[in-house]
Amino acid sequence: MNIFKDFQKNVKEIILSLSNEGKLPKNLDLKNVTAEAPRDINHGDIATNAAMVLVKQAKMKPRDIAELITCGLRDIDIVDNVEIAGPGFINIRLRPSFIQSQVKSILNQGFDYGRSTLGDGEKVNVEYVSVNPTGPLHVGHCRGAVFGDALSTLLDHVGYDVTREYYINDAGGQIDVLARSTYLRYLEAIGETVDEIPEGLYPGEYLIPVGKALADKVGDKYRGLPESEWLYEVRSFATDAMMDLIREDLNTLDIQHDVFFSELSLHENGGIQKGLEQLEEKGLIYTGVLEPPKGKLPDDWEERPQTLFKSTDFGDDVDRALKKSDGAWTYFAADVAYHSNKVERGFNTLIDVWGADHGGYVKRVQSVVTALTDGKAELDVRLCQMVKLLRDGSPVKMSKRSGNFITLRDIVDEVGKDVVRFIMLTRKNDASLDFDFARVTEQSKDNPVFYVQYGHARVFSVVRKATEAFNGLDVSEQSLMKANLELLTDESELNLIKAMVNWPRIVEGAALAHEPHRISYYLFDLASEFHALWNKGNDRVDLRFIIDNNKEITLARLAMITAFSKIIASGLNILGVEPLNEM
RNA sequence: GCGCCCGUAGCUCAGUAGGAUAGAGCACCGGAUUUCUAAUCCGUAGGUCACAGGUUCGAAUCCUGUCGGGCGCGCCA
Numbered sequence: 001m002n003i004f005k006d007f008q009k010n011v012k013e014i015i016l017s018l019s020n021e022g023k024l025p026k027n028l029d030l031k032n033v034t035a036e037a038p039r040d041i042n043h044g045d046i047a048t049n050a051a052m053v054l055v056k057q058a059k060m061k062p063r064d065i066a067e068l069i070t071c072g073l074r075d076i077d078i079v080d081n082v083e084i085a086g087p088g089f090i091n092i093r094l095r096p097s098f099i100q101s102q103v104k105s106i107l108n109q110g111f112d113y114g115r116s117t118l119g120d121g122e123k124v125n126v127e128y129v130s131v132n133p134t135g136p137l138h139v140g141h142c143r144g145a146v147f148g149d150a151l152s153t154l155l156d157h158v159g160y161d162v163t164r165e166y167y168i169n170d171a172g173g174q175i176d177v178l179a180r181s182t183y184l185r186y187l188e189a190i191g192e193t194v195d196e197i198p199e200g201l202y203p204g205e206y207l208i209p210v211g212k213a214l215a216d217k218v219g220d221k222y223r224g225l226p227e228s229e230w231l232y233e234v235r236s237f238a239t240d241a242m243m244d245l246i247r248e249d250l251n252t253l254d255i256q257h258d259v260f261f262s263e264l265s266l267h268e269n270g271g272i273q274k275g276l277e278q279l280e281e282k283g284l285i286y287t288g289v290l291e292p293p294k295g296k297l298p299d300d301w302e303e304r305p306q307t308l309f310k311s312t313d314f315g316d317d318v319d320r321a322l323k324k325s326d327g328a329w330t331y332f333a334a335d336v337a338y339h340s341n342k343v344e345r346g347f348n349t350l351i352d353v354w355g356a357d358h359g360g361y362v363k364r365v366q367s368v369v370t371a372l373t374d375g376k377a378e379l380d381v382r383l384c385q386m387v388k389l390l391r392d393g394s395p396v397k398m399s400k401r402s403g404n405f406i407t408l409r410d411i412v413d414e415v416g417k418d419v420v421r422f423i424m425l426t427r428k429n430d431a432s433l434d435f436d437f438a439r440v441t442e443q444s445k446d447n448p449v450f451y452v453q454y455g456h457a458r459v460f461s462v463v464r465k466a467t468e469a470f471n472g473l474d475v476s477e478q479s480l481m482k483a484n485l486e487l488l489t490d491e492s493e494l495n496l497i498k499a500m501v502n503w504p505r506i507v508e509g510a511a512l513a514h515e516p517h518r519i520s521y522y523l524f525d526l527a528s529e530f531h532a533l534w535n536k537g538n539d540r541v542d543l544r545f546i547i548d549n550n551k552e553i554t555l556a557r558l559a560m561i562t563a564f565s566k567i568i569a570s571g572l573n574i575l576g577v578e579p580l581n582e583m
Numbered sequence: 584g585c586g587c588c589c590g591u592a593g594c595u596c597a598g599u600a601g602g603a604u605a606g607a608g609c610a611c612c613g614g615a616u617u618u619c620u621a622a623u624c625c626g627u628a629g630g631u632c633a634c635a636g637g638u639u640c641g642a643a644u645c646c647u648g649u650c651g652g653g654c655g656c657g658c659c660a
Binding site: 031036038040043052055062085086173291293294301303320325331383426427443444450458512518521525532535539541544 | 584586588595597598599600601602603604605607608609615618622623624640641653654655657659660
């Protein structure tokens with residue numbers, strides 16, 4: 001249920017029948033006709049641009065077209081009045097009784113209000129986090145994790161069939177480093193003395209228990225052996241341990257992936273060759289020599305022939321290497337295979353969530369997806385900008401060298417999952433974000449998490465008090481739906497309901513744009529309407545939600561704010577934040 | 584040098600399938616409030632939407648160029 005869509009349909013039907021009556025030309029193109037909430041509330045509840053859009057096609061003046069459409073609109077029973085304004089907008093004002101009735105409709109649908117079938121069950125693959133399994137997650141990973149997860153829930157909410165996926169980069173040189181670092185911790189565990197972790201290895205203490213666990217498992221079997229004897233097994237042991245660690249970290253944020261896809265598996269089961277074959281068949285792989293980059297030349301630049309993918313055919317800047325000079329596959333080659341695999345699993349909509357520092361990599365992977373599917377599948381890469389950690393306005397110092405950086409776990413332990421999740425979604429993904437430990441836990445209007453949560457909690461507090469005031473009042477949804485909603489006549493009340501009615505539109509817009517932050521902003525705005533109404537009650541006792549000697553109006557208001565709480569709760573649910581009933 | 588992202592109020596930012604007089608919070612200024620409808624409230628002011636062109640009935644939004652900032656720039660992951 002989305003009243004704007006309904007009206008868009010109504011307007012189009014009116015235009016078609018005007019065409020049939022000969023008052024407007026036939027076969028008009030109506031794709032740009034919209035029905036939206038005007039920005040200025042004084043312009044009414046719904047505005048349509050139909051008259052202006054049709055000017056050229058109909059060869060008529062906008063106001064004349066508007067007049068014709070207006071007549072049709074006036075016949076709709078929920079329409080109060082219609083005005084033509086500005087350059088030809090048609091402003092529609094709805095009957096208060098209709099606005100009021102929306103409360104019932106929201107209560108009736110409950111948490112499902114705002115869900116839709118927009119996605120039509122289409123499969124979407126959202127890949128996020130995908131951090132190298134070489135250590136615990138730190139703050140930098142946090143944002144992408146929350147973003148990807150909220151986006152997934154959002155898409156699910158509007159009817160897509162979402163798969164949440166993590167690509168395990170378990171095949172590169174960094175994994176060898178992990179294995180060597182773990183081996184040292186293993187030697188420690190079996191009683192050898194290791195003075196210092198050498199430069200270039202991971203010094204973090206999180207590997208100590210992994211070394212110990214390895215020792216428990218294999219005893220001293222690897223002692224004194226050359227690297228070639230233990231590397232492969234230690235690698236796999238350590239990778240598993242790191243993935244367990246990462247999964248635990250993600251769990252603290254309530255993030256669970258459906259699929260963990262191993263890069264190594266592509267190397268080991270011929271997946272890479274298989275992926276490249278398809279490009280080969282399309283004649284997109286060749287051996288060639290790349291021009292050195294303009295500007296500053298890499299120190300070790302050496303011209304040599306390479307196996308290349310012709311990504312420039314698809315908008316990339318240069319063709320991209322698939323093999324390294326030692327003959328091994330590049331990371332990109334595995335990514336070709338990986339994305340090919342996603343497409344083979346039936347996904348035509350792919351979303352990858354990366355850090356902004358990988359921006360230069362976007363075009364080549366998009367080229368792959370376009371090439372493999374002849375443009376039928378689409379890859380949207382969402383880049384997440386940095387998070388600046390602050391404490392009371394000053395930057396938090398982090399020393400990466402000592403392996404002593406702020407982890408995701410640290411931040412969740414300090415401020416809690418809900419705060420982390422909400423704040424991470426208070427900025428557009430491609431804008432950098434300040435995270436101030438002091439401010440995000442503040443109990444004040446300046447803190448959006450608090451403000452939204454507080455709105456929800458206030459509703460529950462009111463409902464509790466109402467059941468006391470009216471001994472044993474039935475506040476079930478069934479009861480509230482029977483309330484006399486026509487008693488909700490104050491402008492602030494109607495404005496709150498109108499804000500609620502926007503919810504389905506916001507969800508769809510956010511989902512289509514792949515922008516979950518729009519949900520946070522909406523929730524904040526909606527909460528503001530609610531708090532504004534609450535504050536009005538300070539001066540005007542007659543506007544308070546509980547009116548002691550008037551059960552009927554109290555019930556109507558409880559219905560309204562309960563509906564409000566449903567929307568807040570389902571919005572928070574999309575963000576992965578638990579609504580609070582008490583604060 | 585090239586590519587991507589960004590440039591909106593003093594500050595932090597919303598606002599893109601093109602819509603009307605460009606919004607919010609903070610800060611500032613002016614009032615109210617000393618309370619459990621507790622974790623403040625109301626209001627005023629603040630803008631050549633970086634700049635210059637173009638497309639359009641209509642541009643912060645789309646196109647081109649310029650300036651400014653961030654990220655990236657054979658074989659790393």
